[in-house]
Amino acid sequence: MSKIEITDVILRDAHQSLIATRMRTEDMLPICDKLDKVGYWSLECWGGATYDACLRFLKEDPWERLSKLRQALPNTRLQMLVRGQNLLGYRHYADDVVRAFILKAAEQGMDVFRIFDALNDIRNLRTAVEATREAGKHAQGTICYTVSPVHDTRGFVKMARELAEMDCDSICIKDMAGLLTPYATEELVKAIKDAVDLPLQLHSHATAGLAEMCHLKAIENGCDRVDTAISSWAGGTSHPPTESLVAGLRGTEYDTGLDLELLQDIGMYFYEVRKKYHQFESEFTGVDTRVQVNQIPGGMISNLANQLKEQNALGRMNEVMEEIPRVREDLGYPPLVTPTSQIVGTQAVLNVLTGKRYETITNEVKIYLQGGYGQAPGKVNEKLRREAVGEQDIIEVRPADLLAPELEHLRREIGDLAKSDEDVLSYAMFPEIGRQFLEQRAAGTLQPEPLEPPPGDGPQESAPTEFNIVLH
Amino acid sequence: MSKIEITDVILRDAHQSLIATRMRTEDMLPICDKLDKVGYWSLECWGGATYDACLRFLKEDPWERLSKLRQALPNTRLQMLVRGQNLLGYRHYADDVVRAFILKAAEQGMDVFRIFDALNDIRNLRTAVEATREAGKHAQGTICYTVSPVHDTRGFVKMARELAEMDCDSICIKDMAGLLTPYATEELVKAIKDAVDLPLQLHSHATAGLAEMCHLKAIENGCDRVDTAISSWAGGTSHPPTESLVAGLRGTEYDTGLDLELLQDIGMYFYEVRKKYHQFESEFTGVDTRVQVNQIPGGMISNLANQLKEQNALGRMNEVMEEIPRVREDLGYPPLVTPTSQIVGTQAVLNVLTGKRYETITNEVKIYLQGGYGQAPGKVNEKLRREAVGEQDIIEVRPADLLAPELEHLRREIGDLAKSDEDVLSYAMFPEIGRQFLEQRAAGTLQPEPLEPPPGDGPQESAPTEFNIVLH
Ligand SMILES: [Co+2]
Ligand SMILES: [Co+2]
Structure with a gap:
């Protein structure tokens, strides 16, 4: 192994993790010139929740963002996160929509497609991977890392082999909850690199404060690339700081070769930008x-707290926390990531609040148990499945095999409001907010949600701090 | 190597690094019961800047704090930081004061004395180490880590050998600025462990985001103990989070054996405590x-910014930053830590503001060049030395060899205001603020500096400027 390659997630996962995906394109463009000079392997800048947030909150056309970023970053690979057959939405789309979306994103300049499925059911990756390959772009097959009685290194290696057979260009280990430990990383990375002759990339959230150490053990065991976030948007539920890894590897066989002083400039820039979004910061x-004790992702806990608060039942949080592992077991231990984290969490809340487990079963749990999201990693609770699904058939095939082509139908539905294929895709992803966006655009009433002024506004304008001083 | 041992610095270095050493005893005691159950190797809880801060700002008797902590933590080693012959002050004290201080602290329950000298001149450690051994306590000889043309692994190993010969019970690598990188740590730890048969402890600040990785490489190479801070007071200029390391090593040969859930409770407690001191937080x-590029500790930069601001010369910061390495070179590359960071920084400011280098030479620089702080690590600038010292003799001996016993003199000076030996020692450490404290205590007018109400309660002032005046 030599030179470690870096994907900076500042334009996607960092702000998705820290400020609910609210960073605006106007705050990205001024620094793109510097970002483009760093020499990152790629910049993650699109997909995940950004598409939704653009339409719903920022009233930006996500395709316009992509086009502007492409223009401003001519020398750097652009990378996006794709939820397999769910693309950037929350349901399985028909294959024609998946293909159209991937091909359009590729045409608009996307280089690297990181594709995952919440259940690690690789059948749900196939269409997206094939479309990416067809477009001549980089398909990164992704393994969602989790800990459960049915997950082990052998299973993850098997999945890595299958991703390689599917012609993925690289493999990603996605540790969305910060569950990896340094020596679990060592074992996993070594095993995958032994089994599969593809570049391996590690995406580990800093939630539990372990990701830096995981990076190091990954790198020492042959991992080729890691995800980091520029320091002013690093740490906590985001990722380890880019500058620290670059500094930490300088002069070693792993040297990233990136320019630390340039990165520091970029860090300062984003430090200022972050202030603008203070209203979206978590208190903590x-x-x-805690995820290392209870395996429940931090983001899931805060969502649940909000759900409970709305029902005036915050006091039952502990019961919900105890119920989550039981629901997860009943569902065959899905990794907890969008949408499974929501499916498990909501059912756990219902089980606690109604006072009787599964007295009410959500529609999503029913679909899940029926196989509508794909195959569960472990055995599901059969009794529960019968209760939920009743006489209906269990879906054994790839769920999207049951979906008829839908793109032309969607195109007709949205009609003249769509001025382009991109517009049709926005409507396809999010029928309600996509339509609303297109309507407001037509009416000239698009209005981003307002930003609160900086705290302590009023006369006190803090003196320039030592940290704004440019040192070079 | 097996079981890694942990020193938590929450009661000393964490708050010294983050809130200018302002945590009050009243916020330590309620959690001591839990802290005492964790099974830490030790709790750093005294020394460094805490003594000064108690007298100066909190109007607490530091000896009373020690006695209360001792009582509340019956099962855990208490640890303090001692600046060698400077003890907890800023000048060299005579041997009788050093001995009396160490013996009194031992008598009052201190178990572990971490003893360092800013120049790594081990002659300045001898009296403190001998007194610690005489008291039957643990003497930890400390190497201040720095990077310079005259510092290398061989030199640090030589110092470790000398500390072992001095009968230290263990060795500490003190990386006060966060300069260590993972593979520099590997080399240094391996070399010291190969050379010296003593437990080795790593103290590395998280400033540059590298300390977690340094810990891991230290541990893998035979380091026995590391310093961490409970997570809600970890990171940044403080230390890596305790819980993360405990979680990261669980189930491995290095397992700390500490109870993660208990630590999480403690973390939550201190999370709430921290809010009380918001006025002392830095903005950043x-x-x-940046320290990885310019080798200038972060705390030193913020101090200099304050000095320049007072002189309306903040715009000259860049010149000062460029002057610091030159002054450091002239002084034979001292590690930058109290008091050398202040000595170098102040002279650099003068050199820039007066427009002519060394037109004015501070008294401290003069004493330094004369040998009054001990031996510089490298060669000092001889021309500058002659200019500064003139006809006076160069001090070749251990500086304290020139100091006559002073304790009885100090005792007479402070007279009846001192009600105990401890009071005399407070006066000895800090003649001005020690006396003021004793006078106010006699008059019944001791009054801790006020704390601002939590933010959101109206207009807010920026943090005070003495932040980080003392670098450990
Ligand atoms: Co992520
Ligand atoms: Co320290």
Whole structure:
């Protein structure tokens, strides 16, 4: 192994993790010139929740963002996160929509497609991977890392082999919850690199304060690339700081070769940008190791807290926390990531609040148990499945095999409001907010949600701090 | 190597690094019961700047704090930081004061004395180490880590050998600025462990975001103990989070054996405590890798910014930053830590503001060049030395060899205001603020500096400027 390659997630996962995906394109463009000079392997800048947030909150056309970023970053690979057959939405789309979306994104300049499925059911990756390959772009097959009685290194290696057979260009280990430990990383990375002759990339969230150490053990065991976030948007539920890894590897066989002083400039820029979005910051931004005890991702806990608060039942949080592992077991231990984290969490809340487990079963749990999201990693609770699904057939095939082509139908539905294929895809992803966006655009009433002024506004304008001083 | 041992610095270095050493005893005691159950190797809880801060700002008797902590933590080693012959002050004290201080602290329950000298001149450690051994306590000889043309692994190993010969019970690598990188740590730890048969402890600040990785490489190469801070006071200029390391090593040969859930409770407690001291937080609390480029500790930069601001010369910061390495070179590359960071920084400011280098030479620089702080690590600038010292003799001996016993003199000076030996020692450490404290205590007018109400309660002032005046 030599030179470690870096993907900076500042334009996607960092702000998705820290400020609910609210960073605006106008705050990305001014620094693109510097970002483009760093020499990153790629910049993750699109996909995940950004598409939704653009339409719903920022009233930006996500395709316009992509086009502007492409223009401003001519020398750097652009990377996006794709939820397999769910693309950037929350349901399985028909193959024609998946293909159209991937091909359009590729045409608009996307270089690297990181594709995952919440259940690690690789059948749900196939269409997206094939479309990416067809477009001549980089398909990164992704393994969602989790810990459960049915997950082990052998299973993850098997999946890595299958991703390689599917002609993925590289493999990603996606540790969305910060569950990896340094020596678990060592074992996993070594095993995958032994089994599969593809570049391996590690995406590990800093939630529990372990990701830096995981990076190091990954790198020492042959991992080729890691995801980091520029320091002013690093740490906590985001990722380890880019500058620290670059500094830490300088002069070693792993040297990233990136320019630390340039990165520091970029860090300062984003430090200022972050202030603009203070209203979206969580109160708690530090290290939280609870996931290492209870395996429940931090983001899921805060969502549940909000759900419970709305029902005036915050006091039952502990019961919900105890119920989550039981629901997860009943569902065959899915990794907890969009949408499974929501499916498990909501059912756990219902089980606690109704006072009787599964007295009410959500529609999503029913679909899940029927096989509508794909195959569960372990055995599901059969009794529960019968209760939920009743006489209906269990879906054994790839769920999207049951979906008829839908793109032309969607195109007709949205009609003249769509001025382009991209517009049709926005409507396809999010029928309600996509339509609303297109309607407001037509009416000239698009209006981004307002930003609150900086705290302590009023006369006190803090003196320039030592940290704004440019040192070079 | 097996079981890694942990020193938590929450009661000393964490708050010294983050809130200018302002944590009050009343916020330590309620959690001591839990802290005492964790099974830490030790709790750093005294020394460094805490003594000064108690007398100066909190109007607490530091000896009373020690006695209360001792009582509340019956099962855990208490640890303090001692600046060698400077003890907890800023000048060299006579041997009788050093001995009396160490013996009294031992008598009052201190178990572990971490003893360092800013120049790594081990002659300045001898009296403190001998007194610690005489008291039957643990003497930890400390190597201040720095990077310069005259510092290398061989030199640090030589110092470790000398500390072992001095009968230290263990060795500490003190990386006060966050300069260590993972593979520099590997080399250094391996070399010291190969050379010296003593437990080795790593103290590395998280400033540059590298300390977690340094810990891991230290541990893998035979380091026995590391310093961490409970997560809600970890990161940035403080230390890596305790919980993360505990979680990261669980189930491995290095397992700390500490109870993660108990630590999480403690973390939550201190999370709430921290809010009380918001007025002392720096605006910037994240990762700052600039030290990896310019070797200038973060705390030193903020002090200089304050000095320049007072002189309306903040715009000359860049010149000062460029002057610092030159002054450091002239002084034979001292590690930058109290008091050398202040000595170098102040002279650099003068050199820039007066427009002519060394037109004015501070008294401290003069004493330094004369040998009054001990032996410089490298050769000093001889021309500058002659200019500064003139006809006076160069001090070749251990500086304290020139100091006559002073304790009885100090005792007479402070007279009846001192009600105990401890009071005399407070006066000895800090003649001005020690006396003021004793006078106010006699008059019943001791009054801790006020704390601002939590933010959101109206207009807010910026943090005070003495932040980080003392670098450990
Ligand atoms: Co992520
Ligand atoms: Co320190």
